[in-house]
Amino acid sequence: MYIGRFVVVGPGIGAYRVSSRSFPDRRVVDRDGTLTVGPTPDAPETDNPYVSYNCVRRVETPTGEPLAVLGNGSHVDSIAEKLELGYPARDALATPLLALDFEKDDYDTPRIAGVVGAETATIGTVRRDALLVESVDEPTLVATYERDSPDAYDIAAEDAEAAASEVLGADFEHPVCAAGATVDDEGVSLAFDNGE
Numbered sequence: 001m002y003i004g005r006f007v008v009v010g011p012g013i014g015a016y017r018v019s020s021r022s023f024p025d026r027r028v029v030d031r032d033g034t035l036t037v038g039p040t041p042d043a044p045e046t047d048n049p050y051v052s053y054n055c056v057r058r059v060e061t062p063t064g065e066p067l068a069v070l071g072n073g074s075h076v077d078s079i080a081e082k083l084e085l086g087y088p089a090r091d092a093l094a095t096p097l098l099a100l101d102f103e104k105d106d107y108d109t110p111r112i113a114g115v116v117g118a119e120t121a122t123i124g125t126v127r128r129d130a131l132l133v134e135s136v137d138e139p140t141l142v143a144t145y146e147r148d149s150p151d152a153y154d155i156a157a158e159d160a161e162a163a164a165s166e167v168l169g170a171d172f173e174h175p176v177c178a179a180g181a182t183v184d185d186e187g188v189s190l191a192f193d194n195g196e
């Protein structure tokens with residue numbers, strides 16, 4: 001099954017996978033502690049605005065709570081800014097998702113995102129027909145296609161590197177690259193797996 005990009009979040013852990021039919025020549029890089037998706041050096045040029053973006057950011061709230069934000073586009077930056085201003089995770093997800101809306105491409109591709117705290121997790125998506133944002137107690141997946149409503153998803157990984165590798169290896173078509181995050185009271189750990 002092809003489900004496109006997907007986010008998995010649960011309390012303390014999160015992961016994001018790029019699956020792609022159209023732009024497979026991409027990888028995750030770490031730019032000063034932010035994980036960014038972009039084309040590999042030898043990838044064909046594209047002017048598609050949705051192929052390069054920050055997919056995972058670490059955030060500290062005004063009260064000093066460490067959080068990780070994961071998602072499939074530029075809304076990750078907007079969500080991080082809202083969290084840094086002190087918005088609750090629900091509002092920090094809902095506001096940018098609604099403002100930016102689904103992607104204006106041939107598929108009306110949804111925007112998906114999650115916020116992970118040490119003991120909390122919140123997941124969201126904006127599609128043409130819905131804006132869904134919910135707090136979750138167990139690992140939960142939302143994807144751009146097919147599995148496009150938040151739904152329980154087992155993840156065995158306990159660290160960021162294992163989380164990235166686990167979702168990269170998950171049995172969905174066209175895997176490209178993945179990122180993982182863990183959050184505890186000490187802070188946020190990030191990792192990625194480009195399948196190399």
Ligand SMILES: NC(=O)c1ncn([C@@H]2O[C@H](COP(=O)(O)O)[C@@H](O)[C@H]2O)c1NC=O
Pocket residue numbers: 004005018019020021022023037048050051072073103105106107109110144
């Ligand atoms: N975030 C991404 O990495 C991403 N990659 C591709 N898209 C969009 O989704 C469309 C379909 O891509 P694909 O055939 O690779 O599933 C692309 O034309 C592009 O508009 C993306 N947008 C959202 O997922």
